[in-house]
Amino acid sequence: MTALGVTPPPATGLSLCVLASGSSGNCSVLVSRPDETGPRRVVLLDAGLSPRRTQRLLAERGIRPDEVDDILFTHLDTDHCHSGWTSAFRPGGWRARLRIHRRHLGRAERAGLLFRHTEVFEDTLDLGTGLDARAMLMSHDDLGVAVFRLRADTPAGDAHLGFATDLGHTTDELIASLRGVDALAIESNYCPIMQHESDRPAFLKQRITGGAGHLSNTESAQAARRIGPRECLILLHLSRQCNTPVRALREHAGCGCEVHVTNQHRPTPWFTIRGGAPRCAVPAPPRCPRTLFDLVSEPPTRTVAP
Numbered sequence: 569m570t571a572l573g574v575t576p577p578p579a580t581g582l583s584l585c586v587l588a589s590g591s592s593g594n595c596s597v598l599v600s601r602p603d604e605t606g607p608r609r610v611v612l613l614d615a616g617l618s619p620r621r622t623q624r625l626l627a628e629r630g631i632r633p634d635e636v637d638d639i640l641f642t643h644l645d646t647d648h649c650h651s652g653w654t655s656a657f658r659p660g661g662w663r664a665r666l667r668i669h670r671r672h673l674g675r676a677e678r679a680g681l682l683f684r685h686t687e688v689f690e691d692t693l694d695l696g697t698g699l700d701a702r703a704m705l706m707s708h709d710d711l712g713v714a715v716f717r718l719r720a721d722t723p724a725g726d727a728h729l730g731f732a733t734d735l736g737h738t739t740d741e742l743i744a745s746l747r748g749v750d751a752l753a754i755e756s757n758y759c760p761i762m763q764h765e766s767d768r769p770a771f772l773k774q775r776i777t778g779g780a781g782h783l784s785n786t787e788s789a790q791a792a793r794r795i796g797p798r799e800c801l802i803l804l805h806l807s808r809q810c811n812t813p814v815r816a817l818r819e820h821a822g823c824g825c826e827v828h829v830t831n832q833h834r835p836t837p838w839f840t841i842r843g844g845a846p847r848c849a850v851p852a853p854p855r856c857p858r859t860l861f862d863l864v865s866e867p868p869t870r871t872v873a874p
């Protein structure tokens with residue numbers, strides 16, 4: 569942290585900070601800079617916080633609104649796309665391109681998110697300056713949710729980040745598309761026991777646990793073990809009512825890398841994704857939309873290494 573209380577990202581490489589994660593708002597910032605002499609790319613993964621709060625949190629990390637190049641949406645539920653973004657783009661302020669999956673276009677239009685700088689993606693995205701992504705659509709509500717495998721040039725070589733939230737369930741194709749990433753951010757939404765014993769109505773429990781809502785700690789841990797992140801595992805979207813950081817961490821114990829839990833109210837530190845490991849070719853993501861529901865929950869906190 570600098571004398572002014574600003575915590576900027578590392579000078580080079582690929583870095584991620586989860587500004588907030590949970591049913592009250594999801595937003596992460598990804599910064600990529602292949603070398604010290606070149607430009608950096610700044611990408612928001614979801615924008616579930618108000619523009620004003622996002623601006624404040626970015627300022628605390630040394631990033632101005634006009635430096636954000638892209639806002640990449642997993643889906644457009646209100647906890648991932650705050651309504652304030654429809655009126656945020658004015659001269660002199662935010663200028664980021666909105667990147668919206670083709671399946672979400674109709675919803676984006678109804679939400680007032682189709683600007684001249686809105687771009688549609690399906691399977692792949694070129695984010696510029698040595699940063700790109702492959703997307704895979706998973707079931708969540710009727711329209712699905714996009715899961716990303718991002719790749720960046722770094723001084724050490726390629727760095728890969730998997731970003732998967734609001735999954736509901738996993739598939740072999742999803743595991744294959746994320747296998748061997750350097751860092752994996754994946755939801756670990758609820759403890760099945762707490763969910764079962766909660767006073768939530770039966771229909772809500774069914775929506776969350778029925779394969780179209782969220783992953784339990786157990787499902788998340790099984791997926792993470794199969795994916796095998798090389799450097800670190802970041803747990804997203806913990807339910808405030810039906811999970812605790814301790815329960816989530818316990819389920820992910822022994823995963824073979826550092827584990828961190830994100831929080832609704834406190835941003836994480838910068839995670840530096842070093843990369844550079846030799847790897848096999850990444851299989852192309854299959855297209856597999858489905859039908860679904862969504863759900864709710866909220867997360868707690870803490871950053872822990874096992």
Ligand SMILES: [Zn+2]
Binds near residue numbers: 590594805
């Ligand atoms: Zn969500």
